Amino acid sequence: MKTNPNQGQALFQTLLDAFNQDWQTVIDLFTDDAFIEYPYAPSIGVPARFNKDNYRAHLQSILPQMPGIAFSNVRVYPLQQPYTYWAEVHGETTMPATGNLYRQDYVMFFTIAGNQFSSYREYWNPVAFLQASGQDNLNTHLIKS
Template sequence: MVNKSEKDQNLPKNAGEIIFNKLLMGLNDSAEAVIDLFHPNTTVEFPYASSLGTTPKMNFEEWYNYLKGGLPSMPNIKYDSIRVYQVDEQTYWTEVYGETRIPTTGQLYQQNWVMYFTLKEGLINFYREYWDPYAVVNAFGNGDLEAVKAVFNTVEK
């Protein structure tokens, strides 16, 4: 799925491209498929998440709970414009566009993501994801921030 020129199609993929493609497939499968790609000591960061009531920094268990709440609400994401940039042997930046129809609102969710991650022992050890919070509120909550919090398991208890 990584964008390459036609002549580069036969080049072997690096570890970052492989794991990123697995991550995109996992996001359309299940929280378990995603979490299996992450190191147990992982840190996941969403720098813009606090504007939506989500903690901007999660450990493995918090990440898993977030995925369990959110993934069923965005089925069959169609990805395009996938790019993976290798910084060094264990560090990568990626870009991807995705869209899906949100079942509960009927809204089309369109998002451009930029992700930064590092690998350890073949798993994602650190993951940071940048995205547009406005697109999330609009698609998942029809403009209602509290509805978005409920979707992603971030409602205050």
């Protein structure tokens, strides 16, 4: 079975657009048994893995902190394994609480089932979030080697 690159590209773009709508629009793009992972998130006190219900609560908290995030340089790469993709994207927004510019380069790995995400892993730099959110003492948040 061959992966349709347009299917992954279209669903990923729908997800990026949904981040600027509301949490419900985002959550509807995931299967009921989906899992969402942020491997670097524990370094700033956020869980590394969410089920759909936990992800809903996370979105309700985080989306208001990053309104109107503009995405650019969107690239989606279909893999040999069916319905599996890598993606890269740059995001920017001004955080309302601080007025600081948040800039982030993301790398995502995801699988889809039908027209929904069944797994989604997002890699990002925790330091960029901490700086934009005005947290001055970065060393208290970073994992010690």
